Amino acid sequence: MYNEIISHIKNRKTEIIEEWIDRVKEAADERMISVVSEQVFQGTSYEFVDLILLNLDENNSEYKSKLEMFSEKIVRLGWPITFVVSGLRTFTHVVHDDLIQEKKISKDREGEYLEFLDNWLAPLSNEIIHTYASTWEKTVSLQKIALQELSAPLIPVVEHISIMPLVGTIDTERAKLIMENLLEGVVSHRAEVVLIDITGVPVVDTMVAHHVIQAAEAVHLVGARCMLVGIRPEIAQTIVNLGIDLNKFITTSTLRKGMEKALEMTNRKIVELEEVN
Structure with a gap:
């Protein structure tokens, strides 16, 4: 058979x-x-x-x-x-x-x-x-x-200034990874100012805000200053409604404004050069 x-x-x-x-x-x-x-x-x-x-x-x-x-x-x-x-x-x-x-x-x-x-x-x-x-x-x-x-890279953009762009939902496991990458990156890149960009985070609730604040405070403990950028109007309103205090952190609405502020904090600025004929 x-x-x-x-x-x-x-x-x-x-x-x-x-x-x-x-x-x-x-x-x-x-x-x-x-x-x-x-x-x-x-x-x-x-x-x-x-x-x-x-x-x-x-x-x-x-x-x-x-x-x-x-x-x-x-x-x-x-x-x-x-x-x-x-x-x-x-x-x-x-x-x-x-x-x-x-x-x-x-x-x-x-x-x-x-x-x-x-x-x-x-x-x-x-x-x-x-x-x-x-x-x-x-x-x-x-x-x-x-x-x-790829979820939480710390990117050095210019000397002493690094950016961490956050995209998507932040849970407890990912928050731990963000913290680790942030602290290791600050030390290895010798960053003086770190910009945490939350433009790509769709929802900011109490837990997300708590994780971001923890990360910012940890950066301060290793000798760098932290800035939160990408604060959209709806996120600002949510943060206010939740009663979260962000007064001890510098915040800006866009990454560009945050970058300009970071350059000022490191005694630099963007200068427009005149065209030479």
Whole structure:
């Protein structure tokens, strides 16, 4: 039975894949199918079947690495694991139906063959789920590290003046990262004035304001002065309504005004030069 099924899949590979793709598309979410090009979908489907066939060869040493590569690919494509597992189950039924259509099995053995196919492909399904989950966790972990590295950079713009642009929501974990980067950056860049730019922070509530104030006070403790820039009208109103006192910090509405003020604090200023004819 085993060799008979393998031979049938290999001989009818194109027809089986085409039927399988049609069934998968019928059952899949239209939104997912619409964002994947036909070429990519076709190519990935053939790759999936090749992986199944590769699994049939118990002596093939490439199977494990190819499975990992395939899992990484579908993670990048954004395919849900439910879609992949459902596709494998559909493949089982397509092969079974094709065996019947090509009269490779008798009527009284249909159930036997279907059970065999299910049991045969179950380990592959489990392995794909495990590899997919591991790949997804690794990808998410790497993305998280990358986001953390980019989420709170302290940028030296001119000598003794650095800027930390904050973008997005600030939670407790990110606030800790901001504090660490801020203090390390002030020391390493020998900054005298630090501008914390909150232009890109959509909401400033009590917690966010508390974290920003803590960061500003920490900067003062290491011998630098801190300025809060990007105070939009709605943020100013929110800060007033929350009863938060920012009088001990210099604040400006824009980064440009903050930069001009920072230059003055370091005994410098912007001078417009006359054009020389």
